[in-house]
Amino acid sequence: MNQELKKSPAMDSMVNSFDPATMSDTPTQAPTAQSSHWEIRTQEQDYAFLSDKEHAIENRYGKRIDLVELTDKPKNRSMFINENPEVGSNPNRNKQHGFFFTADNCIGCHACEAACSEKNENPAHIAFRSVGYVEGGSYPDYKRMNISMACNHCDDPVCLKGCPTRAYTKHAEYGAVLQDPETCFGCGYCTWVCPYNAPQLDPVKGRVSKCNMCVDRLEVGLKPACVSACVGNALDFGVIENTPKNREQCKTSIPGFPDPEITHPNIRFQQTKTLPDDMNRTDSMPVKYHKDQDGDYRPVIDQKAGKEKHWHLDKLSSRENPLVLFTLFAQAAFGTFAISFLAAILGFDVFVRFFHSDMFLPLTLLSLAMTAFALLMSVTHLGKPMRFYRGFNNLRYSPMAREGFGLTLFTIGCGITALLLIPHNEWLVTTVKQSLGVDLAKLLSAFAVENAPLFSASFAVVSGAAGLYYMNKCYQIKARPFWHHIQTATAFSGNSLSLGAIISGMLLLPTLTVQNATEHELTQALIVLGAVFIIGLVIEAIGLLKHNYDMNRSSNEGGAAHYIQCTTFGKSYLFRNTLLALNLVFTATLLVMTLNTELSSGLYLAWLIAALICTLTSVIGRALFYVLVIPTTMPGAFFWKNKAFEQHARDIGLADNPATGVAPLAH
Structure with a gap:
């Protein structure tokens, strides 16, 4: 399994670790077995151990919880954690697991965030788990609700389907959606499609990484690091739909949480304390949440910026500028070629004449050059441009992969059309013969096939149309x-x-x-x-x-x-x-x-x-x-994960301090 699950650099020798197969019902009993799945540095507390005994057959969305029944993979397949072929003996390793968050208990200490970053050795500007909050009411009836969120390892992971490189895998083991940073080429499309901001694009390394469910800890019967570090007992973890002890609710939504129908996330909530009808975000996003008649909170517009109109032409420039050029040039190139060719096919005399003239070759070459420039702009947008060839890995699911494939075929179609037109181009043949003494018509006589440019141009138009269709789907x-x-x-x-x-x-x-x-x-x-x-x-x-x-x-x-x-x-x-x-x-x-x-x-x-x-x-x-x-x-939160504060930090120079957590303006 290609997955960035790291060992502690401080540990060079084998140490005792917890393995459910060697443990009694009392989790504090010292284990006798050894494993290198996860190296333990401190004694784990009772609450850090998984304790699921039973589980339902299906979750509330009708999906099987026992995932091994849905695959042809062996039940005891190794996950090769830390390149170790051992198989964990967790009895529920093939069940869908998920997080349980009790908002009433969260005190906003960020211990979960720190534990996650420490275990994964994340830099300051990357956080697989983040704590934000919404607030409402007024003194003395002011209410604040904290939200701790990481990857939800969804039943329908849109990141997996969207990723063009196939860096994502939905595993039968624990239902974990794992991502391989070494396969990723840093397009960031998964960060677009994920409703929960789980995949993190590192502008320094130029690649995406995310929460891995701490599957190395799960293999030896331990809960994820964030859950074990939670001070207020707000986070819990286990087989999905199993309500933890001393909990009353197992809801799929909470104020501020996006529509769960998008991906069917494997997280459940409890929030019993009464909240005001309107809950505000403390970041710069102009959204707040209003309680509707059924008691659920829906997003509404929060007019934080007032109503005054501005120009802000300088802010129209963004790190997506390469995509502005990519889309416009690709669309213009397809239109240029398709309009002239289709008008000729439809029988407009001047376009038929133009198609058979020497000038249709320059038009074809111009369309090819514009598309090539567009594709170059899309490559420069990647965090790892030299891995661009991986963009075709996921043609089965990814609209981005299909978009690139369609435009590449359009470029090839234009190139073949240009090659087939060269022997028929009188001006070019004459000029080359007079200046270089080379007879292009004779040299390329094999390509001088009647009606061949018509078929290659038709192929180019169909391919380009497919590319633009999937550009829209992206x-x-x-x-x-x-x-x-x-x-x-x-x-x-x-x-x-x-x-x-x-x-x-x-x-x-x-x-x-x-x-x-x-x-x-x-x-x-x-x-x-x-x-x-x-x-x-x-x-x-x-x-x-x-x-x-x-x-x-x-x-x-x-x-x-x-x-x-x-x-x-x-x-x-x-x-x-x-x-x-x-x-x-x-x-x-x-x-x-x-x-x-x-x-x-x-x-x-x-x-x-x-x-x-x-x-x-x-x-x-x-x-x-x-x-x-x-x-x-x-x-x-008010500071971090707040776009307005990030810009403020850059304006005053605070972003120059690498410990502030403000990502550099790079991709």
């Missing part, structure tokens, strides 16, 4: 409601059409002019490209209207993100939307003029202005897309 994330909307699809497809029409026109129209095309042919080309351009703008505008309508009526994190969009970035958002609306009217007018008047340099200039405006609105819109999203994550 952002349809339940843990990020601001993205989980049709507007993501309309923005991506709209930009592909509008930007593709711009670049196609920049190649097609000069080519037709050089070929002495008639004004009718030029008009036909401009009308087709202009119509596609306008359709792209219309699709994008419809998506924005729908998104604005839905987010204004949403009380979840999507609505909170839209609130930030309308306040912190209110003027930038209004500017982009106004430009888009004006450009739509402007281009519609230009299209009518193109249909009814003669072509002129003034008309071409007007279309160029419309193209520049579209490019500007596309860049602003995509930057807002990445900056604004608010995930469904657990509340942070």
Whole structure:
């Protein structure tokens, strides 16, 4: 098993460890066996031992608790902890385990957080388990509820399905969702899809790591380090659905906890103390929680930033800038190639003529170069760029893997099409022969197959469409409601059409002019490209209207993100939307003029202005897309796990102290 479960560097020799097979019912009796699963440094207390005797057959979601029955793996398979082939003798090692958190008992001491970080040797800016809190009421009836949260080792782990490298595994042993940092290439997609902020992306090491359920301790009958360190008896652990002693409840939710239906997490809660109807987060996120009629707390918008609109253009730049370029260039490249090719297939004379001209080769090469640049930008976004090839490991589940695979096939399709076009390119063949004395037509005669470019171009279009489809699926994330909307699809497809029409026109129209095309042919080309351009703008505008309508009526994190969009970035958002609306009217007018008047340099200039405006609105819109999203994550503390405080620490230089826990601005 590839899993980062570390030994204590201070221990060089074998030491006594607890093994359930050698223990009596009294956990304090000294064990006689030895094991190297986990090296023990201090005597464990009674409460640190697992004590599950019985368990249910299914959990409340209808999933089997005995996981070995769901797999073809041997019941006594070794987990190779610390590269040791021994098999633990825990009688419940093949049952789904989980955490139990009693909020009434948590005093916010962070002992669990410290114990976890100590055992896993985490740096200050990484915490597999974090303690945050929500508060409400007013003096003297002020209430505060602490929340300790780590990985919940879910029944339906979205991190596992989303990871393109297959760094995650759901094990039959304890139901642990384990992640291998050595397989990870640091894309951070698992941190996007997880609703609980469990996977931690280390910007220094450029990779993700997370809670491993302390399976090394479980193998020898001990509870995880965080549970054993809990001062207030707030954390407990065992076979899922087994309510610990002296507990009254076994709920699946608590104020501040995201919807458990997203992943079916293996954590249960108790919270019996009366809380105010409104519980506030103390971090900077504009979300609070309101008790509804059934007694459950739902997220609502907390207008912490007021209602004043700002520009904040400087904040549009983020560490996701490579993804802004990746998505825009990939969409524009596909649109450029697909529009010209499909228009030729549909029988538009000028596009048929362009497809058979020498200039379709440069267009193909340009589409290939733009896609290659886009893929390069996606690679530079990785924490471990040299491991980019692992991005295809999880084609079975990961939309990110499928996105990259589709765009790679599109690039290959464009390359093959370009190779097949070279023997038919008279200008290139003549120029190379005159300057170098090489007869390209003869050299590449094997590729001069009739209709071969047609098939390779069709392959490229299909592959590119699949890549863009899965690009949209990458952002349809339940843990990020601001993205989980049709507007993501309309923005991506709209930009592909509008930007593709711009670049196609920049190649097609000069080519037709050089070929002495008639004004009718030029008009036909401009009308087709202009119509596609306008359709792209219309699709994008419809998506924005729908998104604005839905987010204004949403009380979840999507609505909170839209609130930030309308306040912190209110003027930038209004500017982009106004430009888009004006450009739509402007281009519609230009299209009518193109249909009814003669072509002129003034008309071409007007279309160029419309193209520049579209490019500007596309860049602003995509930057807002990445900056604004608010995930469904657990509340942070007032200082740490608080984005506003992290920025404050950077502004005043506190972040330069490595002990403060503020992650460097790197990926």
